[in-house]
Amino acid sequence: MTEDPSGSPxxxxxxxxFSPSAASTYDKCPRRWKHRYVDKLPDPPGxxxxxxxxxxRVLELLCGEEPSFRTIERAKELAxxxxxxxxxxxxxxxxxxxxxxxxxxxxxxxxxxxxxxGLENPALVDVRSTEQRLTAKVAGVPFRGIVDRMDxxxxxxxxxxxxxGRAPTPNRRPEALSQVLLYAAAVEADTxxxxxxxxxxxxxxxxxxxxxxxxxLGEATGGLASSWxxxxxxxxxxxxxxxxxxxxxxxxxxxxxxEGGSEVVRRVKAxxxxxxxxxxxxxxx
Numbered sequence: 001m002t003e004d005p006s007g008s009p010x011x012x013x014x015x016x017x018f019s020p021s022a023a024s025t026y027d028k029c030p031r032r033w034k035h036r037y038v039d040k041l042p043d044p045p046g047x048x049x050x051x052x053x054x055x056x057r058v059l060e061l062l063c064g065e066e067p068s069f070r071t072i073e074r075a076k077e078l079a080x081x082x083x084x085x086x087x088x089x090x091x092x093x094x095x096x097x098x099x100x101x102x103x104x105x106x107x108x109x110x111x112x113x114x115x116x117x118g119l120e121n122p123a124l125v126d127v128r129s130t131e132q133r134l135t136a137k138v139a140g141v142p143f144r145g146i147v148d149r150m151d152x153x154x155x156x157x158x159x160x161x162x163x164x165g166r167a168p169t170p171n172r173r174p175e176a177l178s179q180v181l182l183y184a185a186a187v188e189a190d191t192x193x194x195x196x197x198x199x200x201x202x203x204x205x206x207x208x209x210x211x212x213x214x215x216x217l218g219e220a221t222g223g224l225a226s227s228w229x230x231x232x233x234x235x236x237x238x239x240x241x242x243x244x245x246x247x248x249x250x251x252x253x254x255x256x257x258x259e260g261g262s263e264v265v266r267r268v269k270a271x272x273x274x275x276x277x278x279x280x281x282x283x284x285x
Contacts, residue, residue: 011235046095050086051108055112056162058109131146134146136187138189145183158197160198176200184212184217198212245263254279
């Protein structure tokens with residue numbers, strides 16, 4: 001970024017790629033996107049995200065096994081094997097969990113892993129690949145992402161993504177499915193093969209699935225293109241708006257964001273901010 005002698009905000013360079021997570025961050029709050037991707041300020045994952053990292057890693061290893069070995073017993077062995085690398089990671093150490101909290105973290109992770117069997121029998125899944133990296137032009141946007149799993153089905157290719165968080169309400173499902181639909185669009189753009197189905201497996205809860213259609217792909221890729229166009233304008237002008245809301249309670253930049261800090265204070269006073277929101281501790285409220 002370079003300073004403008006007129007006093008206008010400095011322009012920012014467009015990123016080389018736009019991932020689903022980056023697009024989601026930008027859509028929720030352009031200023032948070034700027035702090036993370038332009039200013040390169042730390043945005044460490046919280047406990048819930050690291051539970052997802054651990055459970056995803058174990059399921060990746062499990063689905064790399066021969067089908068007959070994809071058992072709960074084998075998953076337990078893989079979880080024990082994977083734990084040292086997770087517990088030694090700086091993001092996990094930054095949580096500074098005590099013995100009881102660490103046990104609870106491991107139980108949360110295991111419940112997510114075990115929850116896969118309530119949704120499917122992994123021994124019966126024809127896994128084509130796991131952690132598949134995708135790079136493609138999607139609706140003119142330089143897209144990059146990583147697919148948890150790609151499966152062969154009788155009807156064709158299915159895109160499967162694991163989720164360790166809470167399943168969305170029915171009215172939020174289209175938004176949730178947009179990520180896997182973008183993966184489907186990227187696969188088609190890169191290989192010419194259109195996936196026939198996308199699936200979100202909310203571990204221990206439910207599977208949210210959708211058949212891939214022109215309409216569904218159009219909505220997802222259209223949203224991505226719209227976000228990219230807005231990002232281009234913001235990078236050119238250097239102006240990234242703040243979108244205050246309940247998520248300010250979980251923003252790592254709330255201490256340097258006047259609008260976000262004011263939003264947290266307002267919500268706390270109104271009794272509309274959860275007690276476990278990290279921003280409350282950051283702001284001393």
